[in-house]
Amino acid sequence: MKVPLALAALLLTACSSPAPEGPRPFAPTQSPVRWISTSGIARLASGQDVAIQNVRKIVGVSRDGHRVVYVDDAFGHYVALDLRTGQIRQLNAKPAGRVREDEPHLAVSGDGTFFATSPEAVAETTITNFDTGETRIIKNVCRLYGVTSSGVLGTRHCEGDSDLRWVSPGKKARVFEYLNRNDGPSLSPDGKFIAVRGFTLIDFATGEAVRNFPIPATEQWLDADHLLARTHNGYYAADIRTGSLTKLPVVAPPYQRVLLGRWR
Numbered sequence: 001m002k003v004p005l006a007l008a009a010l011l012l013t014a015c016s017s018p019a020p021e022g023p024r025p026f027a028p029t030q031s032p033v034r035w036i037s038t039s040g041i042a043r044l045a046s047g048q049d050v051a052i053q054n055v056r057k058i059v060g061v062s063r064d065g066h067r068v069v070y071v072d073d074a075f076g077h078y079v080a081l082d083l084r085t086g087q088i089r090q091l092n093a094k095p096a097g098r099v100r101e102d103e104p105h106l107a108v109s110g111d112g113t114f115f116a117t118s119p120e121a122v123a124e125t126t127i128t129n130f131d132t133g134e135t136r137i138i139k140n141v142c143r144l145y146g147v148t149s150s151g152v153l154g155t156r157h158c159e160g161d162s163d164l165r166w167v168s169p170g171k172k173a174r175v176f177e178y179l180n181r182n183d184g185p186s187l188s189p190d191g192k193f194i195a196v197r198g199f200t201l202i203d204f205a206t207g208e209a210v211r212n213f214p215i216p217a218t219e220q221w222l223d224a225d226h227l228l229a230r231t232h233n234g235y236y237a238a239d240i241r242t243g244s245l246t247k248l249p250v251v252a253p254p255y256q257r258v259l260l261g262r263w264r
Contacts, residue, residue, distance in 0.1 A: 023049035028086040032065025033261035037253045040070065042083075045262060052081065057099050058259060062112030063189050063223060065261025067130065069106060069115060071096045078106065078117045080130055089133065092126045094119040107144040107152065110189025110224070116147040121158045141167055145219075146187020146194075153187045153194070155180065164194075176207050186219035193240070195219055195227055201240060213243035222263050237263060 023041050031046040040055030045065065052058070052068065056076065060069035069080045069091070076095035081088050096105065097120025107116040118125045123142040128135050138152060143162070146153035151168035164179040176194070179185060184197040187204070194202040197219070201211040217238040220228040229236040229245055235252075236245040252258045 023051040026050045026052050026083075026086075029083050031083075033061055033068060033083065034065065034263065035250050035252075035258040035260045036061055036068055037256045037258050039253070039256060041253065042068070059099055060106050060108050060115075061259045061261040062108050063110055063221070063261065064112050067108075067112050068261075069108065071099055078115075080115055080128075082130070089115075089128060089130055091115050091128050092117045092119060094122065096120065104143050104145060107147040107154075107187075109147050109149065110191070114147050114149060116144050116152045116154075118142055118144060118154075123156065123158055125152055125154065127152060136169055138167055138169060140173075141165075143181055145181075145185045146191075148187075148191050153185070176202070184219045186221060188224055189221055190224040192224070195221070195240075199227070199238070211240065213238070213240075215243055215245065220260070222260060226263075228260060235260070 031044040034043045034045050036042040036058050038058045040052035040058050042050050042052060054073045056071040056073045058068060058070045066084055067080055067082050069078060072079045078091040078096050079088050080091055105118045113129060113131055115128045115130060116125050123140050125138045125141040126135055127147060140156050141152055141154040142158040143155045151166055153166050155162035155164060161180045161182055164176040164185055166174040186195045192204055194204055199213045199215045199217045200209050203210045215229055215238045217227040217229045222228055222237050225240055226237040229238040235248040235250040237248055238245055248263060250258060
């Protein structure tokens with residue numbers, strides 16, 4: 001029996017080019033996130049794509065790639081998900097409000113333990129220890145640019161050119177002279193530097209500029225020695241010591257921004 005040419009071509013195509021497999025529903029995994037889109041599609045280090053459920057918008061990922069932060073679709077709160085266990089923690093009592101890239105209301109510590117969040121237009125920050133569930137409230141901090149176990153880097157006011165300050169519970173706030181939110185500040189994972197736009201590094205201890213490189217870096221730290229750089233040719237790791245760029249094998253979904261977790 002002769003098979004029609006059109007049918008034969010269809011069968012050959014089906015056999016030689018199986019339909020690509022889409023992202024799988026999330027299940028607890030030890031494989032860390034390499035990168036994740038704002039819609040919640042995560043590429044794991046294993047190469048598998050998984051879809052995080054109930055995501056309105058992904059807003060953060062820990063540097064080790066094991067925890068992601070998003071605004072939940074049901075109630076609009078910031079929540080953190082541990083991919084290894086599937087445990088979810090709500091990070092603030094009030095809804096997150098609108099979430100824009102130029103209005104940072106989230107910071108994650110370098111070790112992925114502490115999460116600082118502030119609702120839109122409210123100068124009150126909640127710091128949550130994911131491991132214990134313990135929370136602390138810091139008044140008069142709105143926009144967030146870094147957090148450690150001892151405090152948070154942020155601005156006092158939600159609007160305008162509010163100064164940059166370091167606030168530790170029970171201590172007087174430390175103000176960084178000549179720096180404000182328009183500088184695009186970001187605290188390094190080890191707490192030693194503040195990166196600002198133009199790839200200037202500020203020594204956290206002294207407040208003085210220590211390095212400057214002509215690198216198209218963003219304010220997203222990949223680890224203590226590298227910042228994320230993004231150009232029309234893709235994503236790079238920018239070395240803060242040498243200024244060298246390392247191309248990253250990141251393929252962002254069309255029209256979507258990605259956040260990187262463990263990049264190497």
